[in-house]
Amino acid sequence: MERDIIGRIRFGGGVKLSFLDEFEWIKRLTKDKQSIAVQQACGVQTGIGDDAAVAYMSSGHQLVMTCDTMTEEIHFKSITMRDKDIGYKAMAAAVSDIAAMGAMPRYALVSISFPRHADPLRIEAIYEGLYECANRWSVMIVGGDTTSSVNGMTISVTVIGEVQAGKALLRSAAKHGDIVFVTGELGCSAAGLDFLLRQELPSGQWGHSGKPEIERLIQAHGRPDPQIEAGLLLQSSGVCHALNDVSDGLASEAWEIAEASGVGIDLIEDRIPIAEELMAYAQEVEKDPLDFILYGGEDYQLIGTMQAEHAVDMQMKFRAAGLQLYIIGYVNMESVGVRLVQSSGYVVPIEKKGYNHF
Amino acid sequence: MERDIIGRIRFGGGVKLSFLDEFEWIKRLTKDKQSIAVQQACGVQTGIGDDAAVAYMSSGHQLVMTCDTMTEEIHFKSITMRDKDIGYKAMAAAVSDIAAMGAMPRYALVSISFPRHADPLRIEAIYEGLYECANRWSVMIVGGDTTSSVNGMTISVTVIGEVQAGKALLRSAAKHGDIVFVTGELGCSAAGLDFLLRQELPSGQWGHSGKPEIERLIQAHGRPDPQIEAGLLLQSSGVCHALNDVSDGLASEAWEIAEASGVGIDLIEDRIPIAEELMAYAQEVEKDPLDFILYGGEDYQLIGTMQAEHAVDMQMKFRAAGLQLYIIGYVNMESVGVRLVQSSGYVVPIEKKGYNHF
Incomplete structure (x- = not known):
């Protein structure tokens, strides 16, 4: 006031x-x-x-x-x-x-x-x-x-x-048979932060890479876009079940949905989108880009679940609205928790840990 | 969350x-x-x-x-x-x-x-x-x-x-001919703070006076009561114009109403209620109790204005509800600002200053 x-x-x-x-x-x-x-x-x-x-x-x-x-x-x-x-x-x-x-x-x-x-x-x-x-x-x-x-x-x-009234999308609403989606690429914010911290600049100074792909990572860290249109589109569709925003990394957010809904979530490594600039940066610093995606935070994309039979239709609606929707996994009833289906075919548990601030 | x-x-x-x-x-x-x-x-x-x-x-x-x-x-x-x-x-x-x-x-x-x-x-x-x-x-x-x-x-x-809808009581609604009221005694919180600061106790220790009247001042500082019932009664009456809560002292709040409404406010010294415990404490520390009232803060009583002809009726409604309503002044159109009509009959301007935190 x-x-x-x-x-x-x-x-x-x-x-x-x-x-x-x-x-x-x-x-x-x-x-x-x-x-x-x-x-x-x-x-x-x-x-x-x-x-x-x-x-x-x-x-x-x-x-x-x-x-x-x-x-x-x-x-x-x-x-x-x-x-x-x-x-x-x-x-x-x-x-x-x-x-x-x-x-x-x-x-x-x-x-x-x-x-x-x-x-x-x-x-x-x-x-x-x-x-x-x-x-x-x-x-x-x-x-x-x-x-x-x-x-x-x-x-x-x-x-x-x-x-x-009655239409809010809760994280506890994931159901067996749902697919798991995200509304955009993840990990870029954490990679941007990683770059800035590595510069070891004196306080008040600002790191510039001169490279546009690094600038995009820095932009992702400083200027994240909340996914309001995507959230509204999912809500009005009537087919979206659980929804969360990715503030603490994909692993932590998927775990929250899994625990709140009492379900298991399998994420398919090959289906998780990786931004080109993240891939390039991860190579440069010799890190696995998946580390930034799973355990980095503050991308503010949405992660959710929806009835599998509506997924393709919804992807088309998203495309028509200029938005993205990636199907990256599915809900199972085997146990409560999150697993990664690796490119090799192995299924490994994903740790329930999230974004680590300084 | x-x-x-x-x-x-x-x-x-x-x-x-x-x-x-x-x-x-x-x-x-x-x-x-x-x-x-x-x-x-x-x-x-x-x-x-x-x-x-x-x-x-x-x-x-x-x-x-x-x-x-x-x-x-x-x-x-x-x-x-x-x-x-x-x-x-x-x-x-x-x-x-x-x-x-x-x-x-x-x-x-x-x-x-x-x-x-x-x-x-x-x-x-x-x-x-x-x-x-x-x-x-x-x-x-x-x-x-x-x-x-x-x-x-x-x-x-x-x-x-x-x-x-449309019934909120704004501070800009005071009108010429209104009386000015408060819903309770003021200055006790500031006096309680004054007592605690004078103890000069080491951090973490807590001042006890052993006197119930001082304890009431300390209580006023630590446990103020928001005047929700009074606010709702004033709102539903339809005769209340401006309303403010006294968070920064009577002078500052009266000034806010005066400036927002473009009116002058005269406060009558003899009509301003003074709690017995404030009077006793002010004497003890050789201060004017009015200083605590005008320039102390955090009492969270309400100050407002209402049509003069409804004031007595409203006082009775307040009494019936177990609440207090003191008429302490009136709105004039002479100039924008706040004055004090002293017991002596002199009218002096009241400074536009408020609560001074540590």
């Missing part, structure tokens, strides 16, 4: 922030980023500036709510993420959770804590990134809180969306 | 947290705090455990959304707040923003970041406090995120409520 931004900055703020008049500060962060007309068209009656925001929801719909937090040195460092990307990705990660329910994101609240000595331009860049992502998906930022912290930055984004 | 709690704790967590199995940890924090039956009765279809929560809203209602963040050493220290109180107050502050719109709080999402070396029992106590407050007002905690931080604790609570 505006009140909070004023109050907390004004009194919690130190030298660097105090030169900014409180209203000037709010204006810089939020003004003109989403016009009143756009906000109204998107259902906002009262946005930033009162104790709470007031907004409309579509009738016959349920609320879908999530929040996602990123902390400095844990989820990002200045050598792995540019400030604008930090904002973009914080919003994208929360929006992705809404996509993973087959729902439509509508409103967001943003809470940022940062040290008193922080450079206001950094905060402005983060807000620019937040709005860039929000605007791309017509998510209205209706409130938030900006506070000082003793050390380090924390960004927490809550996104509120809606889904037709 | 459960996934996040697992993922982040498991991989971001250090020695102290790692002894806890991931599921055990989630269970400790959230299990049995709000039963499935209670959640369902309160509109939750899918709570903690999927990418996002799914819940119902009342038809014909608008969403009301807010978020409030507290950071360690800025909004609380171990000598000013017990862990359970930190959780209670974090929830109360966000719920109070919903009350200040005349709305009903329904769902909450909690984001906590804490250092890897944090004592898990501290986090559990904070969660207990969060649930204690949430349960008291039937707010369902449907999600959140638990992450590590490099230093210090940050708690961000988002609350989602609802209000009959």
Whole structure:
């Protein structure tokens, strides 16, 4: 809320922030980023500036709510993420959770804590990134809180969306006979991070490879695209069962579906798509690209299951919508867990481990 | 979300947290705090455990959304707040923003970041406090995120409520001829904080006065009561215009209404209620109790304006409901701002300043 931004900055703020008049500060962060007309068209009656925001929801719909937090040195460092990307990705990660329910994101609240000595331009860049992502998906930022912290930055984004009542896609809905799909290539974000960390640059400097394929990996890490259209298409189809977003790597997400649904999942190695740039990078650093895919995180593609007989039809619908759908495995009832059907024909268990932050 | 709690704790967590199995940890924090039956009765279809929560809203209602963040050493220290109180107050502050719109709080999402070396029992106590407050007002905690931080604790609570469409009470709605009211005594929280800070106890120790009147001040600081019933009564009456919660002191909140509504507000010194325990404490520390009231914060009473002719009737309704309503001033059109009509008869401007955190 505006009140909070004023109050907390004004009194919690130190030298660097105090030169900014409180209203000037709010204006810089939020003004003109989403016009009143756009906000109204998107259902906002009262946005930033009162104790709470007031907004409309579509009738016959349920609320879908999530929040996602990123902390400095844990989820990002200045050598792995540019400030604008930090904002973009914080919003994208929360929006992705809404996509993973087959729902439509509508409103967001943003809470940022940062040290008193922080450079206001950094905060402005983060807000620019937040709005860039929000605007791309017509998510209205209706409130938030900006506070000082003793050390380090924390960004927490809550996104509120809606889904037709009873139609949310839960991770517990996988059924025997389903196929397992993903909506895009995985592992690129983790490879981009791997590249940036290997540069060992001083804090604040930014790694450039000069190679377009590496830049695409870095882009995947800093600017992931939440798969909202794919989620909505899957939800409206009526044939999708379980759905999850890949925030912690394919292994971890497949395990979550398997455990929540009480089923087994077999992933077929040869069917898992591998981006060319990931393949090239993995060769360069002498790693198995599958490691990035299974145990890397933050790609924010969707993984789910659907009735096998509808899979090809759905793939065509995805193609027609300019989206991708890869069938990478199937659900079995043998036991609860995840296995990999290797190219050699061997079937090996996949460990239930996920993304390891710094 | 459960996934996040697992993922982040498991991989971001250090020695102290790692002894806890991931599921055990989630269970400790959230299990049995709000039963499935209670959640369902309160509109939750899918709570903690999927990418996002799914819940119902009342038809014909608008969403009301807010978020409030507290950071360690800025909004609380171990000598000013017990862990359970930190959780209670974090929830109360966000719920109070919903009350200040005349709305009903329904769902909450909690984001906590804490250092890897944090004592898990501290986090559990904070969660207990969060649930204690949430349960008291039937707010369902449907999600959140638990992450590590490099230093210090940050708690961000988002609350989602609802209000009959078009009926939210905005701070911009004060009108000429309105009276100004508050729903309870102010300044006690700031006095309680003042007492605790004066003890100069080592970190982790807790001040006890042995005097019940001081304990009431400490209670006001650690366990504020959001005024939901009062807000709903004001909203349903149809005669209340502007409404705000007193989080930053009476002066700051009155200024917010005055500026948002483009009016002047005169507060009458003799009509501002002063709690006996505040009066006694102020005498003891040789301070003016009005300083705590005007410039202290975090009482979470409501301040608002309503049509003068309905004020007495509303006071009787409040009394019948076991609530308080003090008429402390009036709206004028002379200029935008806030003045104090002193006991002496002098009218002096009130500074537009608010609560000063440590």
